[in-house]
Amino acid sequence: MLAHALVAALALATGQVQPVLPFPGQTQTYNIIQWDPNQLPRIYERTEQLPLTDEEVAKLAQAGFDEAQVVKMLEQRRCACDASADGLIRLKQAGVPKGVLDAVSTHALKPNRAFELLVTLDFTGESRTAREAFLYFFVEDGDLTRVFIANVPELLARQNAHEAMVDRSDILRARTVRRIQLAGQVPLKTYGPHRVMVVASASPTRTHPSQLTETERAKAQLYTFDYPRASLQSLCRLTAGYKRDAVLTYKWNFQGSRFECEWN
Structure with missing residues (x-):
């Protein structure tokens, strides 16, 4: 940019x-x-860990992290994810378990x-x-x-x-x-x-x-x-x-x- x-x-x-x-x-x-x-504009302080992305959530699930671990990460870091129907379908097709999908829907950042x-x-x-x-x-x-x-x-x-x-x-x-x-x-x-x-x-x-x-x-x-x-x-x-x-x-x-x- x-x-x-x-x-x-x-x-x-x-x-x-x-x-x-x-x-x-x-x-x-x-x-x-x-x-x-x-x-x-409000000045934001960067956190030490940025929110997870769709790709990172899928990688964690495919790498063998159990569902509870990934859900906990989402609770701590939130998710800059596409939580629309199409976005959740793509995550499901990538092998992300149901509990993680629920957490993505709950903890995803508000769409811009x-x-x-x-x-x-x-x-x-x-x-x-x-x-x-x-x-x-x-x-x-x-x-x-x-x-x-x-x-x-x-x-x-x-x-x-x-x-x-x-x-x-x-x-x-x-x-x-x-x-x-x-x-x-x-x-x-x-x-x-x-x-x-x-x-x-x-x-x-x-x-x-x-x-x-x-x-x-x-x-x-x-x-x-x-x-x-x-x-x-x-x-x-x-x-x-x-x-x-x-x-x-x-x-x-x-x-x-x-x-x-x-x-x-």
């Missing part, structure tokens, strides 16, 4: 145009500046229905507004494209709970970075590979990637991630950078983004 993010960032830096892949026609739009900036998204916007230089006033985040979800939009000038005009001035000065030059963080949930109904597009636009009416102009498509960044059925932690981070325009110094230009996810 990080590799996909780095490839997209490198393509932007080298001027390569990323092709716009087809997204589903049906859309749903969200205004992310309405998210509560006080509700940043959404992931936490932490959005960080960095504005470098002492400007006042953004040239491209809207930031879009498109997420493919089966037959639906989920559309997240941020009105950047509105965001800059208000006081944000999670906002900081980051001084990254060096010996020769000091830079002021205004950093704003927002957090919310991105609902997803399908598991497996998903495509994401991040793009800045001057238009507030984009409801699908097909509506982007050629210029917007040239600057759009594409990412992919694999969404697990269950995990202790489901956290993705989107960082977008803006830099003061060399000519219109009172405006920031969108420079690019980075997107990465962590599943535990």
